[in-house]
Amino acid sequence: MNNFVFYSPTEFVFGKDTEMQVGALAGKYGARKVMIVYGGGSVLRSGLLDRVKQSLQKAGIRYCEMGGVQPNPVDTKVYEGIEICRREQADLLLPVGGGSVIDTAKAIAAGVPYEGDFWDFFIGKAKVTEALKVAVVLTIPAAGSEGSGNSVITKVDTLQKLSLRVPELLRPVFSIMNPELTYTLPPFQTACGIADMMVHIMERYFTNTQDVEISDCLCEGTLTAIIKEAYRIKQNPGDYGARANIMWCGTIAHNGTCGVGCEEDWASHFLEHEVSAIYNVTHGAGLSVIVPAWMTFMAGHNPKKIARFANRVFGVPESEDLEEMALAGVSRLKHFFRFIGLPVNFKELGIENPDIDRLADSLHRNKGEFVGNYVKLTKQDSKEIYRLAL
Incomplete structure (x- = not known):
């Protein structure tokens, strides 16, 4: 820590x-x-x-x-x-x-x-x-x-x-x-909020910092609570208990509680900021497209924490093949996003032919040669993640 x-x-x-x-x-x-x-x-x-x-x-x-x-x-x-x-x-x-x-x-x-x-x-x-x-x-x-x-x-x-x-x-x-x-929020806006708070937690959870078990468990517990309450809201938008839990989860996700002692990542947010800046899409919907692509890339480059996420949050069985575990977790995350009404690729986001070169050029012009910490992304890495989101 x-x-x-x-x-x-x-x-x-x-x-x-x-x-x-x-x-x-x-x-x-x-x-x-x-x-x-x-x-x-x-x-x-x-x-x-x-x-x-x-x-x-x-x-x-x-x-x-x-x-x-x-x-x-x-x-x-x-x-x-x-x-x-x-x-x-x-x-x-x-x-x-x-x-x-x-x-x-x-x-x-x-x-x-x-x-x-x-x-x-x-x-x-x-x-x-x-x-x-x-x-x-x-x-x-x-x-x-x-x-x-x-x-x-x-x-x-x-x-x-x-x-x-x-x-x-x-x-x-x-x-x-x-x-x-929050009762009268449109379902899409509720879903975008859920994605945003989940990714705020993931930016802290996907870290290489050792001996941060309390932060890891806080992240995993809050993520599982968000998923559980999201299903309840989907069934009954007027469920006060579910709305209350989601509202407090959004605060816990970003007030620093979940990230103490960790080197945070934030590459997914920076990748998405370029998408919503250039194409003016809703931030949470942009994240539901970018994060699975980022995680897919990481499954082949640094799968350990992605595999733990798959196991602890989505119940993927443990395996010696960490990349396989990680990809199974990505699949379940995408299924969840689709269930609550979110896109998981550029086409579903309404962007048929994103200008990947422009997105990556702008990202690295704003953030420098390397982006993120879980794996430091070069411009070519960023382009690959944008391609994985197609």
Whole structure:
């Protein structure tokens, strides 16, 4: 096990009707004026946005707002939000929604006190040294942004989709999580969220670090719980217990708990970021295509942990042929993804002829000569994985 620092100060307020506590919690964390960030559609139709505003008003906290955040959040909305936040002198960002809204709010929070271009943080030109506070009302269990210090933004001009990780400053101070808010999610969106949280765990699980049994078991247990609850939701979308477990799994998957002491990989996410940046597909659906291809590649290059995953998560019998075990696990993972309504190849994703050279060139231009850690991928390796996803 490697040395590690684990810092996770978020206060999670979980359960039915918890969105009514947003005003009191914002006051607890010293907010004088809140900037609400949201997408549109469901938070308006469901009345959630109105309930959040009423709670803030009741607590005597002023607010401003910015709507219209889209999936695969973009830099133009961040610039707009920074301008509004500065003008209104807001001191706490309150995203109401899923990962795209939360990631946008985090980028705004980092950008407001910075004199330069917030994109400097994403390209490594500058480091975040201060940020406004962020709090969350979660409606989509998927990205785990409600418990992480991470943000992913796409730059429109260059189609660069890059991530930022600043756990000490960008973790939300509190996150409100009401599983009932997820009842009306379309089945495809629920499935994409399930894929995203599963891969967040896999990025930590597929490691060469030795003596991380507790992290391995946490990963395996959480993955099996996600699969079990996904079947329950498929049968009954209004099952509160299943929705609650899935929502909490999404948080555990990405708040760092599952990866302590491990060298993490993240190649699958980086491979997928190029796909969703260029072709604007849903991130979770892109992952359900890329991850089985990545695992298939790894079965022939470093099968040990893939084989353990196959055995511990999907019940593949142990065998001396680790590659065979690994490939059987990939087959069962693809079957599960298809069962919950996700694609497992580019054609099913709606991309008939992906430009593999462009994808690989962009990936390695953004991330360098080698990508990932489980096996460090060259550009030729990345092209092979994209081909395996055809």
